[in-house]
Amino acid sequence: MESEVHSIRTLGILGAGRLGTVIARLAASAGYRVLVAASGDPALISPAMKAIGAKAANAATVVADADAVILALPLGKYRMLNAEALRGTLVIDAMNYWWGSDGIRDDLSDARTSTSELVQGHLTGARLVKALSHMGYQDLEDEARPAGSAGRKAIAIAGDDTADVAIVASLVNDLGFDPVFAGPLAAGIMLEPGAEAFGADVDATQLREMLDRFPTSQRGIVVARARGDLPL
Template sequence: MARLAVAAGLDVVLSNSRGPESLAPFAAELGKGARAVTSEEAAQVGDLVVVTVPLRAYAQIPAVALAGKAVIDTMNYYPERDDRIAELDSGELTSSALVQRHLTNSQVIKAFNNIDFLRLFTSARPTGAPDRSALPVAGDDPVAKAQAVELLDALGYDVVDIGALADSWRSEPGTPVYVEPYWQHGPKGWMRKRWGAGASKPRECRCPPTR
């Protein structure tokens, strides 16, 4: 995503849990449009903040620094990695609604969660291209959602609005739009290796059918 954003002429601020020095070589590789900072700094200076961490670490996202910001949640719930979260297992909440509850004063948008990082980069196309892909977006705040749509367009994607955060289960693991459509256009062995042999099939969706 950072590579696509820099290529689109956007200023990119990168952070991770290991500190900016660990990202300095990558930022230098991206060029003058990118720099590495602490997570707190990234939260404070970003006009639109993209969060990609294991879902089990969602409570560590700096809520105070992100107050008033539009936050794109790219995370997915994998019980085998994140441990069991009762509210998600029961369908009481979607994972993005859980993140929104933590980021009380931010506007959370679900996006970029249904495509793997390799295809995210290679499938980007200019506006109007006949083979341009569309990615699902969900959110409760129309202004924040519009910001996300603008970013997606800049990075090379059309958008399918799938509704509010309560509807974001439609792009979660176990649904037809999750990753599998993009595997048809390239090798998927690396994903199987990372998530196990069962990764070639969508995980069973536990979401109530009445949603």
């Protein structure tokens, strides 16, 4: 079933690291009310958030007050998210598995499933969409451009619900990037480390070509074999 389309007025961000802070600044500049939660006392990040037009809050307030919530945490912490509090919420997964911050985790690097599917499995009642995950935070900071700008860069989106994907696409556009639909949530594996699109700072045509090449790429073949789509 598709969700009814609603625009995002208040954007919540869980995670006040480099990625969360960059997204907060872009969203505030685009006119969104932005609430950001860190792992500690909101007062510790309040001056920095105020400086970029956002507001610091605790996680419970962010989840309760936001129309959509971006996950900008280390992926290894996803099971700490309050699944009940996020039930019914549009959740945008911007997380990736990175051994440097998550440790060596076989459960986060299994080619049979995308990491967003793992997150959805925990947040069973949330409406999960994968986005804002494959471009580095510094490129997000530097490359945002108004719609129609020459050479505007693109952000891929993966999700199962077309209405939710449309809402996230509108957000991506407002943040300064052309949205490119990658496919259902499972297609988010094409945006993870090891895939050509991970780290990509390219326009929509080039990003679409990268996604189209995934099945025949080295990573794509590994994924297909793990899923039983190709002989070992």
